[in-house]
Amino acid sequence: MATEAHGAEETGLVFHPMDQFMVTPLSGDGPVNWFTFTNSALWTSFAVGVVFILLVVGTSKRAVVPGRMQSVAELAYGFIYKMVEDICGKEGVKYFPYIMTLFMFIVCANFLGLLPTAFTPTSHFAVTIPLALLVFLGVTILGFVKNGASFLGLFWVSSAPLALRPALALIELISYFVRPVSHSIRLAGNVMAGHAVIKVFAGFAALTIVSPVAILGITAMYGLEVLVSFIQAYVFTILTCVYLNDALHPSH
Template identity: 85%
Template sequence: MATESKEGGLVFHPMDQFIVSPLGGDGPVAWYTFTNAALWTGLAVLAVFAILVLGTSKRAVVPGRMQSVAELAYGFIYKMVEDICGKEGVKFFPYIMTLFMFIVCANFLGLIPTAFTPTSHFAVTVVLAFAVFITVTVLGFVKNGTAFLSLFWVSSAPLALRPVLAVIEIISYFVRPVSHSIRLAGNVMAGHAVIKVFAGFAALLAVSPIAILGITAMYGLEVLVSFIQAYVFTILTCVYLKDALHPHH
C-alpha cells in the first residue's frame, strides 16, 4: 500500500496492483503459468455462469435474488440491442449479452480488496474490442457485399467534400478498436490507482479520516464506473453492429 522511504517519507506504489504474477510465489510468467489474471478472469466467467445459468435454472414465478438480477440484465441488454440495431440485430443478442456480463462481473470482482481486475489490462480489452471489430467488419461484407463501403461515403454531404469525409470515416473506423479498448481499461485502471493512493494516505494518522472519506467516496464512484464502462462498451458494440447491418448514411 505505502512503504517508508530512506528519507522517512511515504512512497506509494498504486500501479503494483496491476502486475501479473504467478499464483503461489514469484517468478517468470510463461504462456502456461497460472497467474492472478487467469484466476480472476476465470472467476468472472464463473460469476456469469452462476448468474445466468444457475440463477435461472428453477425459473420460479416469484424470482429470487439471483434470478431477478439475471432477468433485469436480460431485459436491459435485449431492449438496448432492439432499440439500436432493430429486430435484425436481436439474433446477435447472445454475443452482446455475454460481453456485457463478462465485463460487468470482472469490474465488480475487481473491487474486492486484494483482487485483480482483468479489464484494467489492455491485453484483455484489446482482445474484446478486436473481436467486436472483426465480427462487425466480416458481418458487414457478408450481409451487404461491397455496399458496406457506403458506410464511408457520406452521400448527404456536398460532392466536393465527400472524398475528404471518406478518408476521415475510414480512419475513424480503424481507430474504433483502439478507442473501444482504451476507454474501458483506462477508466478502470485510473479509478483503482486513485483508490490505492487514498489508501496509502490512510497510513498517516493526521490525514486518515480524510483519506478514509476519500476512499469511501472513490469506492462508491468506482461501483458506478464499473457498471457504466460495461454499459458504454456494450452500447458502442450495438452502434457498430448497426453500421454493419445498415451501412447507408
C-alpha cells in the same frame, strides 16, 4: 536521498499504486509464460464463474415468482435485450447472446475487481484489446457478408456536398480503424485510473494527520468506482451495438 527514502518508508509515504496491476504467477516467482496460471487468469475465471452461476444456475428453476439471482438475471437480460433491439432493430436480436455475454463478463470482472486484494482483468489491455478486436473484426466481416460492396457506403457520406465527400470518406475510414483502439483504451483506462486513485488515498490513510480526509476520499472514490464499473460495461456494450448497427445498415 537514501535517508529520505528510508524516512518516507517509516512514515508510510512510500506506496506504489500501480503494483496492483502486476500480473504474477500464483505459484513461485518465475517468469510469466503463456501456460502460467496467473492472478489475472484466476480472477478472469472467477468472473466467468459468476456469470455462469448468475445466468445458468440462477435461472435453472425458472420460478414464476423469481428469487434474487433469477431477478438479477432477468433484469440484466431485459436491459441488454432492449438495448440491442432499440439500436440495431429486430435484425440485430439474433446477435443478442454474444452482446449479453460480453456485457456480463465485463460488468462482473469490474465488480469483482473492487473486492479487497482482488485483481481486475479489465484494467489490462491484454484483455480489453482482444475484446475490442473481436467486435471490430466481427462487425466488419458481418458487414461485408450481409451487404457485399455496399458496406463501403458506410464511409461515403452521400448527404454531404460532392466536393467534400472524398475528404469525409478518408476521415470516416480513419475513424473506423481507430474504433478498436478507443474501444479498448476507454475501458482499461477508466478502470485503471480509478483503482490507482483509491490506492493513493489508501497510502495516505496511514498518516495520522490526513487519515480522516484520506478515508473520506477512499469512500467517495469507491462509490464512484462502483458506478464506473457498471457505466464502462454499459458504454462498451452500447458501442458494440452501434458498430453492429453500422454493419447491418451501412448507408448514411
